[in-house]
Amino acid sequence: MRLTSRYRFSASHRLDTPALTPEENRKLYGKCNNPHGHGHDYLLEITVDGPVDQDGQVVNRQALDAVVRERVLARLDHKNLNVDVPELAGSVATTENLATIVKGALAEGWTLPARLARVRISETARNTFELEVR
Amino acid sequence: MFLTRKVEFSASHVCANPAWSADRNQAVYGNNANPNGHGHNYALEVTLTGKPDPVTGMVFDLRELKEILNREVVDPMDHRFLNKEVPPFDRVVPTTENIAVEIWKRIEPQITREGVSLHNVRLYETQDLFVDYGGEK
Numbered sequence: 001m002r003l004t005s006r007y008r009f010s011a012s013h014r015l016d017t018p019a020l021t022p023e024e025n026r027k028l029y030g031k032c033n034n035p036h037g038h039g040h041d042y043l044l045e046i047t048v049d050g051p052v053d054q055d056g057q058v059v060n061r062q063a064l065d066a067v068v069r070e071r072v073l074a075r076l077d078h079k080n081l082n083v084d085v086p087e088l089a090g091s092v093a094t095t096e097n098l099a100t101i102v103k104g105a106l107a108e109g110w111t112l113p114a115r116l117a118r119v120r121i122s123e124t125a126r127n128t129f130e131l132e133v134r
Numbered sequence: 135m136f137l138t139r140k141v142e143f144s145a146s147h148v149c150a151n152p153a154w155s156a157d158r159n160q161a162v163y164g165n166n167a168n169p170n171g172h173g174h175n176y177a178l179e180v181t182l183t184g185k186p187d188p189v190t191g192m193v194f195d196l197r198e199l200k201e202i203l204n205r206e207v208v209d210p211m212d213h214r215f216l217n218k219e220v221p222p223f224d225r226v227v228p229t230t231e232n233i234a235v236e237i238w239k240r241i242e243p244q245i246t247r248e249g250v251s252l253h254n255v256r257l258y259e260t261q262d263l264f265v266d267y268g269g270e271k
Contacts, residue, residue: 001231006262055151055162056229058265062164 002117003058004047007068009077012039013093037080042095043122044072044102050114059114067112071105095123099131107133136253137193138181141203143212145220146173147228163229171215177258178207178237184250194250206240230259234267242269 014037015029025033032038046068048059079085081093087101103119110116115133122128149166150159159167166172180203184193214220216228226232234257242252258264 001234001268002266003231004264004266052229052231052235056149056227056232057162058231060162061166061263062161 001052001058002047002049003114004045004118005061005064005068007044007046007073008041009044009073010039010041011076011079011081012037013081014038015092015094017092037082040123042076042098044068045118045120045122046106046116047118047120048112048114049117053113059112063112067106067110072102075105076102095121095127095129099129103131103133135186135193136181136183138179139196139199139203140177140179141200141208142175142177143208144173144175145211145214145216146171147216147223148172149227149229151227163227166229171217174259176211176233177264178203179254179256179258180237180241180252181254181256182245182250183253187249194245199245202241202244206244207237230257230263230265231267233257234265238267238269 013032014034015032016025020028046064048064050058052058075085076098081088081098085093085101087104088097091097099119099121102121103116106116106119118130118132120128120130147166148169148171149163150169151162154162156167156169180199182194182199186193211220216223216233218224220228222236223232226236234255237257238252238255241255245252253268255267256264257267
């Protein structure tokens with residue numbers, strides 16, 4: 001059985017890569033390249049997979065919430081992704097890259113009995129990025 | 135092709151093992167263990183899989199599906215205290231997981247037929263917490 005829990009965080013970012021010229025960056029990223037950055041209310045969905053235990057749960061909600069809070073929300077919420085998140089240094093603060101980092105932050109040292117199965121982040125209500133964990 | 139129908143029901147429950155102390159129940163179930171109960175607006179999404187019938191163009195008659203869901207889920211569970219009024223939750227802890235399994239057991243035999251099977255039961259306890267159950271694998 002899969003259990004999915006939703007969380008929210010708000011952060012700012014700017015999409016820009018030193019691999020391209022300023023003009024190319026503007027053309028590629030459009031408004032997302034505006035020099036001072038901008039923000040989103042991100043919606044994060046974490047899915048775990050496993051059998052239902054004798055307590056009737058796939059995972060202890062409080063344990064899952066604590067892991068997500070400590071390893072993800074505390075580090076991303078009300079932060080500037082370009083400046084405050086070391087793992088994003090040297091890469092563009094796209095939500096694709098963010099999803100990869102969130103997956104890594106959760107997967108490393110994961111001790112909950114249910115398997116981490118999926119990370120899904122909506123940057124806005126219209127753009128969603130999803131990463132299956134194999 | 136997949137076909138999904140959604141229904142809602144509102145119910146109260148307590149998640150606690152009567153054999154345990156209040157502290158242990160709190161540790162396992164959090165504030166879901168509060169002894170006098172609390173409620174949720176549950177949302178159920180039932181997904182069937184099958185090929186559209188060549189004559190009717192339908193995977194499953196939606197009116198019949200609505201009747202099955204009403205009879206097996208909404209009528210017995212809506213505006214009820216699950217632990218007190220809806221077996222087996224007098225003895226099975228009504229976690230979202232256990233409610234999803236019970237819903238699967240209730241509706242699966244009535245849906246499965248030539249060319250159609252129940253694919254997934256998604257049960258939202260709140261907008262921020264849901265489970266997906268695809269039957270015993």
